[in-house]
Amino acid sequence: MAVKGKRQPHVLAVPFPAQGHVRPLMKLCRRIASRGIKVTFVNTEHIHAKVVAAMSEEDKRQNPIQLISIPDGLPPDDDRSPGFELMESVIRTMPGNLRNLIEKINGRSSDEKITCVIADITIGWILDVTQKLGAESVVFQSAAAAGMAMVLQIPKLIRAGNLDMNGSVKKNELINLSDNIPSWRKNELPWSFPGDLKTQSMVFETFMAGGKTAHRAKWLLCNTFYELEPPACNLIPNFLPVGPLLSTNNSKSSAIGGSFWLEDTTCFSWLDKQQIGSVIYVSFGSIAVFSQDQLNELALALEISSRPFLWVVRSNLANGSIVKFPNGFLERVAKRGKIVEWAPQEEVLAHSSIACFISHCGWNSTMEGLTMGVPFLCWPYFSDQFHNQSYICDMWKIGLRLNPDENGLRSRLEISTKIEMLLSDYSIKTNAVKLKEMALESVSGSESSSQNFETFIYHLKN
Numbered sequence: 380m381a382v383k384g385k386r387q388p389h390v391l392a393v394p395f396p397a398q399g400h401v402r403p404l405m406k407l408c409r410r411i412a413s414r415g416i417k418v419t420f421v422n423t424e425h426i427h428a429k430v431v432a433a434m435s436e437e438d439k440r441q442n443p444i445q446l447i448s449i450p451d452g453l454p455p456d457d458d459r460s461p462g463f464e465l466m467e468s469v470i471r472t473m474p475g476n477l478r479n480l481i482e483k484i485n486g487r488s489s490d491e492k493i494t495c496v497i498a499d500i501t502i503g504w505i506l507d508v509t510q511k512l513g514a515e516s517v518v519f520q521s522a523a524a525a526g527m528a529m530v531l532q533i534p535k536l537i538r539a540g541n542l543d544m545n546g547s548v549k550k551n552e553l554i555n556l557s558d559n560i561p562s563w564r565k566n567e568l569p570w571s572f573p574g575d576l577k578t579q580s581m582v583f584e585t586f587m588a589g590g591k592t593a594h595r596a597k598w599l600l601c602n603t604f605y606e607l608e609p610p611a612c613n614l615i616p617n618f619l620p621v622g623p624l625l626s627t628n629n630s631k632s633s634a635i636g637g638s639f640w641l642e643d644t645t646c647f648s649w650l651d652k653q654q655i656g657s658v659i660y661v662s663f664g665s666i667a668v669f670s671q672d673q674l675n676e677l678a679l680a681l682e683i684s685s686r687p688f689l690w691v692v693r694s695n696l697a698n699g700s701i702v703k704f705p706n707g708f709l710e711r712v713a714k715r716g717k718i719v720e721w722a723p724q725e726e727v728l729a730h731s732s733i734a735c736f737i738s739h740c741g742w743n744s745t746m747e748g749l750t751m752g753v754p755f756l757c758w759p760y761f762s763d764q765f766h767n768q769s770y771i772c773d774m775w776k777i778g779l780r781l782n783p784d785e786n787g788l789r790s791r792l793e794i795s796t797k798i799e800m801l802l803s804d805y806s807i808k809t810n811a812v813k814l815k816e817m818a819l820e821s822v823s824g825s826e827s828s829s830q831n832f833e834t835f836i837y838h839l840k841n
């Protein structure tokens with residue numbers, strides 16, 4: 380309950396413009412809104428259009444948060460792939476656009492005023508602008524607490540000579556934050572863009588700036604739970620892990636919101652027809668791309684495995700080319716394979732027919748898979764995904780790595796062999812079930828993430 384005479388809370392949420400950032404923040408905002416707090420969610424115009432297009436009419440009617448947009452400064456025909464141009468444009472245009480937006484909202488009436496801004500840590504520096512307009516600052520991390528801890532340690536790592544000013548590891552050594560957090564290797568840091576130093580420097584700079592602001596923020600929220608990564612959580616001041624962030628309803632639609640593509644709900648009737656614990660789910664998030672050779676190897680591995688599979692093949696998965704499958708592949712696997720452009724992933728992973736998850740180890744996929752007790756076959760692509768793989772394989776022991784050959788390819792033999800190894804590994808399955816129980820406990824009643832969320836709601840209202 381808001382205290383009489385106090386301003387009504389009004390939260391403005393600002394994600395970084397990418398699928399893996401928009402979706403978890405939207406899940407959090409839905410939960411906040413479900414507690415009677417007004418939430419306005421700001422996407423770039425380009426992403427706003429995608430998000431709205433992927434919502435059903437019912438979702439739009441039921442959506443408890445207000446969706447609005449600001450320009451991203453890029454020309455309409457830009458493909459807005461994560462990289463230098465997008466980052467540069469966001470840095471150049473977002474502060475001014477947000478200032479104008481907040482001034483406009485605040486000017487409407489005192490009840491409308493923005494009281495709190497939740498910003499993704501990648502663009503955490505915008506909080507320097509919004510704080511001047513009277514809004515409290517809260518930082519959100521859509522990846523692991525370990526990544527957040529790493530960002531906060533950047534100045535120390537530069538002073539110690541571990542990192543240079545481009546965010547590269549100076550001495551070709553491992554970066555270690557604590558004995559119980561997997562080390563980071565060269566090119567596997569959250570800001571790493573191997574082979575593209577210009578983009579990496581810019582991303583590194585924004586992380587550094589976001590980290591500085593985060594030290595001054597009231598709270599640092601994250602889609603993790605304390606029991607999953609205690610040493611990393613302990614390194615972060617004012618930290619409130621509130622994960623796993625799950626969809627708030629079971630309507631088997633895109634009602635969580637925040638999806639950039641229309642979810643193919645025919646997955647459910649297909650999964651219903653498969654045996655319990657039999658289906659290989661294959662999905663690489665929203666950014667990872669593959670060479671045609673690598674796509675062929677994966678397709679042929681799924682064929683060799685003889686198991687049912689559900690494979691998410693985005694139209695842009697083949698690195699700018701049209702996706703092609705090996706000759707006759709689709710016909711040969713037609714009876715046991717389903718290929719979709721975008722799946723309702725969280726619900727798919729929760730389905731009893733799923734046996735394992737071939738994943739790029741994006742943090743959202745990692746949290747969703749572990750919350751559903753699904754073992755992983757890890758295929759990281761860039762950035763934090765390598766560190767997530769270390770968590771999965773070495774720390775939590777709920778998955779296996781895929782090793783590339785001398786040409787950098789994961790061969791059909793490697794993939795099909797590891798699928799069998801994974802599915803016959805009893806200890807991995809047992810660990811996955813234990814972690815699922817831990818994850819679900821953390822969001823139930825009196826447990827850690829649930830309590831942290833209550834603390835945050837109380838703070839917003841009082």
Ligand SMILES: O=c1ccn([C@@H]2O[C@H](COP(=O)(O)OP(=O)(O)O[C@H]3O[C@H](CO)[C@@H](O)[C@H](O)[C@H]3O)[C@@H](O)[C@H]2O)c(=O)[nH]1
Nearest residue numbers: 398399521522664665666691721722724725741742743744
């Ligand atoms: O068919 C699909 C495939 C994915 N998803 C969802 O899309 C999100 C994808 O997020 P994630 O698994 O984190 O992958 P990316 O899209 O690659 O996410 C980016 O953002 C993450 C969070 O910061 C980072 O961990 C990743 O490395 C980075 O690539 C998840 O919620 C999935 O459930 C679907 O709904 N349907």
